[in-house]
Amino acid sequence: MKHLILIFAILLALLLASCSPIDLNTPIPTYETGVDSTAWVPVPAGTFYFGQAAKLEEIAYNYQIMVTDVTVAQYVNFVNSALADGTLKVSGDQVVGSYPGDEFTGAKHELEIGAGDYIFVPLNDPAARFTFNGFTFAILPGWENHPITDVSWFGARGYCEYYGYRLPSELEWEKAARGSTDDRPFPWGEQISRNNANFYASRDPFENMATFGSRTSPVGFYNGKIYAGYTTVDSASPYGLYDMAGNVWQWVGDVTPHFSDRFMRGGSKGTYDMDLRVWVRNSAPPMYYSPSVGFRCVKAGN
Amino acid sequence: MQFLKVRFNYLFKSTKGLILMAIAMIALETAIFGMLSGPMAELGVRDFFVRILKMDLVQAEREGRIIILYHSIAMAVVAIETYMITSLLKMKEFYKMAVRVLITVGYLLVMIFGLGFAYWGHNWVLHGLYITGLSLIFFAGVLLVIALWPWNKEYFQPDKNYSSTKNGVDMGRVAFFATALTTVISAMFGAVPGSYFGNGFEAFLAENIIRLPEKTTMEYSIIGHLHIMLALIAIMITLILGQWMNFKGILQKIAMPLIILGTIVLNLGVWGVVTPLEPVAHMIIYMGATPAMLGALMLVIFAWDKLIRQGTIGIKKASGWQKFKALLADPLKFGPFWQMVFMNFTVSGIGIFYAVRLDEIFRMWAHRDERIELTGHWHVLSAIIATIILLYYGDMIGLRGRIRKLYGWGIILLSDLAFASVTIFETKRLFISEAGQQPLVNTVMYLMDFGLGMLLVILAMLMVWRLFDLFKKKGRWAEEVEHELATEVGK
Numbered sequence: 001m002k003h004l005i006l007i008f009a010i011l012l013a014l015l016l017a018s019c020s021p022i023d024l025n026t027p028i029p030t031y032e033t034g035v036d037s038t039a040w041v042p043v044p045a046g047t048f049y050f051g052q053a054a055k056l057e058e059i060a061y062n063y064q065i066m067v068t069d070v071t072v073a074q075y076v077n078f079v080n081s082a083l084a085d086g087t088l089k090v091s092g093d094q095v096v097g098s099y100p101g102d103e104f105t106g107a108k109h110e111l112e113i114g115a116g117d118y119i120f121v122p123l124n125d126p127a128a129r130f131t132f133n134g135f136t137f138a139i140l141p142g143w144e145n146h147p148i149t150d151v152s153w154f155g156a157r158g159y160c161e162y163y164g165y166r167l168p169s170e171l172e173w174e175k176a177a178r179g180s181t182d183d184r185p186f187p188w189g190e191q192i193s194r195n196n197a198n199f200y201a202s203r204d205p206f207e208n209m210a211t212f213g214s215r216t217s218p219v220g221f222y223n224g225k226i227y228a229g230y231t232t233v234d235s236a237s238p239y240g241l242y243d244m245a246g247n248v249w250q251w252v253g254d255v256t257p258h259f260s261d262r263f264m265r266g267g268s269k270g271t272y273d274m275d276l277r278v279w280v281r282n283s284a285p286p287m288y289y290s291p292s293v294g295f296r297c298v299k300a301g302n
Numbered sequence: 303m304q305f306l307k308v309r310f311n312y313l314f315k316s317t318k319g320l321i322l323m324a325i326a327m328i329a330l331e332t333a334i335f336g337m338l339s340g341p342m343a344e345l346g347v348r349d350f351f352v353r354i355l356k357m358d359l360v361q362a363e364r365e366g367r368i369i370i371l372y373h374s375i376a377m378a379v380v381a382i383e384t385y386m387i388t389s390l391l392k393m394k395e396f397y398k399m400a401v402r403v404l405i406t407v408g409y410l411l412v413m414i415f416g417l418g419f420a421y422w423g424h425n426w427v428l429h430g431l432y433i434t435g436l437s438l439i440f441f442a443g444v445l446l447v448i449a450l451w452p453w454n455k456e457y458f459q460p461d462k463n464y465s466s467t468k469n470g471v472d473m474g475r476v477a478f479f480a481t482a483l484t485t486v487i488s489a490m491f492g493a494v495p496g497s498y499f500g501n502g503f504e505a506f507l508a509e510n511i512i513r514l515p516e517k518t519t520m521e522y523s524i525i526g527h528l529h530i531m532l533a534l535i536a537i538m539i540t541l542i543l544g545q546w547m548n549f550k551g552i553l554q555k556i557a558m559p560l561i562i563l564g565t566i567v568l569n570l571g572v573w574g575v576v577t578p579l580e581p582v583a584h585m586i587i588y589m590g591a592t593p594a595m596l597g598a599l600m601l602v603i604f605a606w607d608k609l610i611r612q613g614t615i616g617i618k619k620a621s622g623w624q625k626f627k628a629l630l631a632d633p634l635k636f637g638p639f640w641q642m643v644f645m646n647f648t649v650s651g652i653g654i655f656y657a658v659r660l661d662e663i664f665r666m667w668a669h670r671d672e673r674i675e676l677t678g679h680w681h682v683l684s685a686i687i688a689t690i691i692l693l694y695y696g697d698m699i700g701l702r703g704r705i706r707k708l709y710g711w712g713i714i715l716l717s718d719l720a721f722a723s724v725t726i727f728e729t730k731r732l733f734i735s736e737a738g739q740q741p742l743v744n745t746v747m748y749l750m751d752f753g754l755g756m757l758l759v760i761l762a763m764l765m766v767w768r769l770f771d772l773f774k775k776k777g778r779w780a781e782e783v784e785h786e787l788a789t790e791v792g793k
Contacts, residue, residue: 011719014745024737052362053504107515108581109665127737185361192361201344213740249668259515261669270736271670272340277361283513284668291737293668 022211024126028142029205031227035220037074037145039067041176041239042302048175052279054183057171065168065176066296068219068242069147069250070159072129076137078159079121083136087162090132094119097158099286107258111285119287120155127291145218147248147294153262153286156251156295165297167253170281172298173265177245177278179238185277187237187244192276196235197222197246198269199276205230207269214269216247216291245276248294261285268292309772309779317389318698318782320406322768324378324385325695327413328688329761331378335371335417336758341751358423366505370420370432375684376531377409377439380485382691383538384446387478389787390545392457397449404442411435440493443486450479463550465558473558474549477541480562484569485534491573492527495520509676513669522575530572532683533591537565539687540598543638546694547605548792557600564594584657595650602639609635633710634701637693641686644718648725649683663732671731678728682721685754689717692761698787699768699778712760720753 042064050057079095082088088097101115123132128150129143151159153167160166168176177187186192194202198217201207205227207214220242221227224234237244244250249264256263261283267276270292274280284293312319336342337351352359359367384405388398412435419428451457452475459465459472466472498520499505508525511517517525541561544554568590574583606629613628614620620628630636656664656675664672696709723746734742771777 011749014749022738022741052365052506054362109513109661110515111661111665125737127735183362190361209740210744211740212737213743256515259513261513261665264668272343274364275670281510282668282670285666288666288668290668 024212025140026208026212028146028215029228030142031205031218031221033145033218033220033223033225035068035223035242037066037068037071037219040064040299041067041241043172043176043239044180046180048178048180049183050171050174050279052277057175059171059175061300062302063168063172063298063300064302065172065239065241065298067240069248069294069296070156071144071219072139072146072148073144075121075148075151075159076130076139078162079130079137082158082162088120088158089117090123091117093122093124095121095123095155097154099154099157102255102260103257105258110258111260113260113286118154119152119289120158121151122289125150125289146216147219147243149216149248149291149294150289151251151294152289153251153284155289157253159295160297163297165299167251167295168298170252170254170263170265173250173252174278176239176241176298177237177266181238185279186235187241187278188233188235192245192273193233195222195231195233197243197267197273197276199246199267199273200269200271202246202269202273216269216294219243219247221247245278248292249282249290251293251295264293308783312772312779312783314406316783316785317385317787318785319779320385320402321382321695321698323406324382324409325692325761326765326768327410328375328378329758329765331371331375331413331417333758333762335421341747355421357421359421363420363505365507365510366500366503367420368507369505370416373436374409374413374416376535377412377436379535379687379691380439381405381409383535383542384442386542386694386787387446387482387538388449390542390791391450391475391478391788393449397445401442401445401449404438404445408435408438408442411438436493440486440489443482443489447479447482447486450475450482452476452479461550463554465555473562474541474544474554477558477561477565478538480565481534481538481541484565485531485538488527488530488534488569488572491523491576492531495523495527499524509673512672512676513665519576522580526572526575528680530569532680532687533568534565536683536687537561537594539690540601540642543605543642543690543694544601546697546787546791547601547608547635549601549604551604553600553604557597557604560593560600561597564590564592564597566590568594588657598642602642605639606636633707633714634693634697637710637714638690640714641690641693641717644721645683645686648721649679649686652679652725652729667731675728678724682724685717686721689713689757696764698790699782709760709764713757716753716757716760718753720750720757723747723750723753 042062045059045061047056047058049055079088082097083090083095088095096117097120099116099118102113104110104112104114122128129140129146129148130137131140157167178184184190186196188196198204198206198214198221200214201209202214204217206217222232222235223242225232235245236242244266246267247269249268250266252263252265254263264282264284265280267280275282313323314320338348342348384401388401411431415428415435416432419425419432452471457472457475458470459474460470464472464474508528511521549557568587571583571586571590574580574586579586609632610625610628613631614624617624664675692713693710696706701709727743727746727750730739730742772779
């Protein structure tokens with residue numbers, strides 16, 4: 001019995017020790033990927049394979065999509081501008097902005113999201129990649145070209161609309177990720193290796209599984225370059241998009257009737273490779289934010 | 303030739319041989335396919351095994367592969383329970399033999415050809431044989447239901463210590479009958495949509511569509527099927543344990559009607575998900591689960607009371623400590639019932655909390671976090687059932703002395719360590735943020751891997767011993783050829 005008590009005491013101590021806080025501000029290696037985070041690529045109208053069962057779908061119009069996820073630098077610029085012109089405001093420990101509301105049908109588990117102000121980004125989250133001094137936002141050094149995270153669906157939508165863009169629909173997102181010629185599971189092809197994308201325990205230069213775990217990589221990192229001895233495979237999608245698998249989940253714009261959740265696509269640094277397949281969906285209420293969730297925008301035309 | 307023939311007869315004709323064979327097959331499958339899991343992928347083990355075994359893993363077919371994998375393990379577990387039932391309960395020899403032949407051929411076809419189809423390219427002959435195996439198991443189930451028919455006077459219960467109707471119908475047998483019958487019907491709830499989705503190659507895992515507000519009847523059917531089949535396997539092992547412990551007296555008289563009622567209502571609730579009753583189906587399911595679990599509680603009370611009484615024979619007035627020691631004296635007798643209690647902390651308790659606070663807490667998480675909770679939840683339930691079978695098997699093969707204690711306590715402590723770790727892992731978002739979770743994740747993953755890994759080592763040692771034993775002329779296998787579980791009841 002004494003042995004048993006000792007063993008359980010050790011296990012309990014181990015568990016308590018593992019709940020102790022970790023340094024989330026551990027410096028991150030900085031790399032210039034050479035990928036332009038302000039670039040857009042055109043996606044032509046036409047058919048493509050959609051979903052796991054690869055059903056043929058059609059998008060009847062041309063559109064453009066960002067080559068990379070929106071970066072911390074881009075989002076911080078947006079928040080500073082939008083705060084200055086009154087589009088956004090600080091409310092308690094959140095930056096909030098307006099949303100016209102969803103149609104509420106009272107369906108099972110449906111959350112009522114009426115017109116009003118909703119969280120864009122939290123101000124006190126230890127995983128945030130920016131600081132706020134009460135007046136302006138600043139980027140944490142080293143994170144400039146990483147995807148913005150800790151952003152709600154409202155915050156993602158708000159960014160895109162501020163500049164006249166919008167969030168992609170699921171169909172638009174998947175066509176951009178998969179291309180229009182085959183039913184590939186990953187943006188770059190049929191199989192995935194550790195050097196294709198940033199996913200859980202992918203042994204990239206930004207993770208330390210003993211302490212803070214997996215962290216984001218700079219947008220466009222997996223472009224075939226070698227970074228201080230770490231070799232990446234060029235993992236662009238057929239249309240030339242980066243990070244359509246891994247790094248961060250990406251909010252998409254669809255609002256589904258009777259369902260208050262919003263969908264995310266692409267998998268993240270915190271998920272196993274199976275979640276990086278182009279058809280895999282995640283979802284969460286629109287006020288949800290996480291260090292693994294970001295977004296990119298689309299706009300009309302060529 | 304004689305050497306092979308007698309051993310073949312042991313492995314494929316005797317109760318304990320059939321059970322050993324099925325456990326060995328599950329152990330082998332777990333050892334091989336466990337190497338493809340997430341933690342193994344992290345270590346690079348998955349890629350190594352895929353390469354060495356020349357597996358052909360198409361990304362879009364992962365969900366379909368997993369469904370076949372689950373079925374191949376579940377069918378072997380169902381076979382083990384069937385061997386136990388046919389050995390514990392009286393039935394005509396023809397039925398006993400027919401059920402065993404069908405289910406043995408069935409689960410072997412499912413396991414060998416199903417996995418062959420799923421993991422090594424798509425040879426449709428293999429798929430056909432896999433479906434044939436499932437069909438044989440279904441027919442074995444139908445025959446088992448007929449064999450268990452409780453209104454046959456031969457099977458009436460003359461002993462008033464056991465639950466029976468005024469006419470003498472054995473309520474214990476009715477409970478087995480009701481569980482077997484509802485299992486056969488519930489199997490169809492998987493078979494019909496399985497054919498539909500399989501034909502269209504649109505396999506999906508229930509946990510991936512759980513949040514979608516509008517599901518088709520076929521999708522509801524699949525979700526209902528996987529829940530009820532696992533619940534029925536759990537109810538059946540509870541009934542088997544009751545038979546093993548010679549469950550009788552007032553507690554059994556209360557428990558049997560509760561379990562029968564609970565099982566039927568539970569099934570009606572699950573079948574209701576494909577009818578207009580869907581909005582209230584969950585309420586019906588709770589109404590069924592409650593009496594079934596109360597019945598199981600009666601069994602636990604009976605079994606532990608029996609162990610305490612047996613362990614304190616000769617002591618005039620046993621102290622609390624002496625009773626406690628008596629309760630824990632035999633891990634193989636204590637363990638199965640402890641695992642049933644432990645299940646409430648790691649499965650039922652979590653499930654009830656989840657249901658009560660679904661909208662306030664869990665639906666505010668990302669779906670992926672909910673998915674982790676869901677899969678952890680039912681993996682633990684499946685594994686608890688497996689440990690209960692292993693503990694019963696340890697007693698069945700007559701482990702004695704120190705080995706008995708090491709085997710029994712090893713399974714209990716290691717599995718509970720793993721299950722507790724899984725429970726912490728799956729509910730971690732309740733008490734730790736995503737950004738700060740890694741050290742906790744590491745700790746619980748190590749504990750989980752250690753617990754399950756060592757459990758598999760114990761199982762491997764047992765299997766290696768039994769394999770070597772088969773080469774002995776007068777090995778333990780030779781003693782077990784004629785053993786029937788019914789003659790060992792209540793020991």
